[in-house]
Amino acid sequence: FQAAITQILAERCIDTSSIFAMGHSSGAQFIVGILGDSRARETRFAAVVPVSSSLLNNPNWNPVPTMLIHGERDTQRPNDLDGTQDISQYVRSNQCQMTTQAVAVPSCNSLAGGVAVDAGCVQYSGCVAPTLFCRHDDPNYLDNGTPTNHGWPCFANTQIFSFLESNR
Numbered sequence: 001f002q003a004a005i006t007q008i009l010a011e012r013c014i015d016t017s018s019i020f021a022m023g024h025s026s027g028a029q030f031i032v033g034i035l036g037d038s039r040a041r042e043t044r045f046a047a048v049v050p051v052s053s054s055l056l057n058n059p060n061w062n063p064v065p066t067m068l069i070h071g072e073r074d075t076q077r078p079n080d081l082d083g084t085q086d087i088s089q090y091v092r093s094n095q096c097q098m099t100t101q102a103v104a105v106p107s108c109n110s111l112a113g114g115v116a117v118d119a120g121c122v123q124y125s126g127c128v129a130p131t132l133f134c135r136h137d138d139p140n141y142l143d144n145g146t147p148t149n150h151g152w153p154c155f156a157n158t159q160i161f162s163f164l165e166s167n168r
Helices: 002-011 026-036 084-093 156-166
Strands: 020-024 047-051 066-071 100-102 121-124 131-136
Touching: 020 026, 020 156, 026 047, 026 084, 047 156, 066 084, 066 156, 084 131
Parallel strands: 020 047, 047 066, 066 131
Antiparallel strands: 100 121, 121 131
């Protein structure tokens, strides 16, 4: 990653105040890794949006605006089905209080059967950097025909765009 971003910044005109990281599953784990691994800590992100990541035992990292999206019954993350452990590393690093306020997100219908989805988004209080957690119920990810709650929820595109725009 370091080599790629160094080359891109050298060859292209990039607004370095608006570098964002967004990833799903393994891509989300990559974000957690480069934020917290002391050997390759990345500090240039204006905001991050991991979708379906999980807890890594990294030390705290520099505060960064975060929107964490995690299914409330993510069977692909069996040690953290509801994302409670996952969000803890962002709350700790962003120095948040443990109080939250609900964030209104319009309902949408899942691509998996058209069921109405609750985004379940909250924003943590007192953070050094904005910290949102969306614990959704969208079953849009199947493992041998069984919903896993691990996928990309129907509200993600619009809410991620809004979050990143607010952190430009």
